[in-house]
Amino acid sequence: MxxxxxxxxxxxxxxxxxxxxxxxxxxxxxxxxxxxxxxxxxxxxxxxxxxxxxxxxxxxxxxxxxxxxxxxxxxxxxxxxxxxxxxxxxxxxxxxxxxxxxxxxxxxxxxxxxxxxxxxxxxxxxxxxxxxxxxxxxxxxxxxxxxxxxxxxxxxxxxxxxxxxxxxxxxxxxxxxxxPSRYNFRITFKGRKAHAGIEPEKGLNAIQLASIAIGNMKMGRIDSLTTSNMGTIESSFPSNVVADLCVATGEVRGHSKETILETLEGYKKCCEDAVSSFGGEFEFKEVCDFPAxxxxxxxxxxxxxxxxxxxxxxxxxxxxxxxxxxxxxxxxxxxxxxxxxxxxxxxxxxxxxxxxxxxxxxxxxxxxxxxx
Incomplete structure (x- = not known):
């Protein structure tokens, strides 16, 4: 050469x-x-x-x-x-x-x-x-x-x-x-809009709903061959409006499809528990970005x-x-x-x-x- x-x-x-x-x-x-x-x-x-x-x-x-x-x-x-x-x-x-x-x-x-x-x-x-x-x-x-x-x-x-x-x-x-394989996920949290200064009790803050759900999700190193990360949390409202929408995106990657799907199911359960205790709704979407x-x-x-x-x-x-x-x-x-x-x-x-x-x-x- x-x-x-x-x-x-x-x-x-x-x-x-x-x-x-x-x-x-x-x-x-x-x-x-x-x-x-x-x-x-x-x-x-x-x-x-x-x-x-x-x-x-x-x-x-x-x-x-x-x-x-x-x-x-x-x-x-x-x-x-x-x-x-x-x-x-x-x-x-x-x-x-x-x-x-x-x-x-x-x-x-x-x-x-x-x-x-x-x-x-x-x-x-x-x-x-x-x-x-x-x-x-x-x-x-x-x-x-x-x-x-x-x-x-x-x-x-x-x-x-x-x-x-x-x-x-x-x-x-x-x-x-x-x-590893990588799965991307997107969670849309839906609350109820209201005036934050006049009647906040009529609202349901989607950002707070998201924080409750995400706070209970295990992130980072799941096990020796599986990792997870939350990449974005988006919600754009003026401070005098109770936000009724918040979108979070992240990924789970690993060498076992079963472990990845199990992790994602755990995240869905965190969202279900948050909605059950706080109210509101959520939509969870996942897609395999690439296989192992x-x-x-x-x-x-x-x-x-x-x-x-x-x-x-x-x-x-x-x-x-x-x-x-x-x-x-x-x-x-x-x-x-x-x-x-x-x-x-x-x-x-x-x-x-x-x-x-x-x-x-x-x-x-x-x-x-x-x-x-």
Missing amino acids: NKERMIANFIEMIKIHSPSLKEKEYADYLVTLLEEMGLEIYLDNGYVNYGGTAPTIFGKLKGNVDGKGVTLAAHTDVVEPSKGVNPIIEGNIIKTDGTTTLGGDDKGGIASIIETLRTIIENNISHEDIYLILTPCEEDAMLGAKNIDWDRVPTHMIPAKDTIVIDNAGRAGLIAHTA LKPIDDLKFAKEFAKVYEAMGVETQLQVIGGGSDSNIFAERGYNSIIIGVGMYNVHTVNESLDVNELCKTTEAVINYISK
């Missing part, structure tokens, strides 16, 4: 502004680059369903060795503020001037994929079919992955089930294989990749993580994903940085796995 070339490619890419919903310029750049490298490309235009601008990019580099192939995956959007990135290189660390995010999440992953492909092509390395999935809008509820029209994807472009997602924060050697990611091969794929790292002298760690990614969406279609460390730190902040040494180790590991 060519370290200097990968760094130059990374710097070039982070200067292309590609926040969620506005990744078109970057997607065009990648399509041109990949086609020049000889990959076959298919573009899924699911973005029309959610007001985006860029397709999910499917790519294929035909192999010369029989086998089921492997898929490399990453996402094309970055977290704001990301316009006008001014990269600063200090030794092996690339960071910003503190006014923007860097975009290592996940342009570091894409730089790794591009250098992997270039190395394999230039050195005529024998390999099975290599597939790519580069999704837009991963940072915005995985909208790109959720809106892929799989029925339109040409049969020969359907990616291999074993998928290496190059999008894990932290050092090379970290291999995440399991991630779990290995379907008893960790065989994760352990195979760990051996590649270990042969390089890189310490490995198999991880169960608390965040979701496109892998969770692909899991419903039977994809078996591992999410590997890129060398990015302090992601989603203006203190974000990328350790090039770690990125190189991960890229070398991917090349070695593909050419095994």
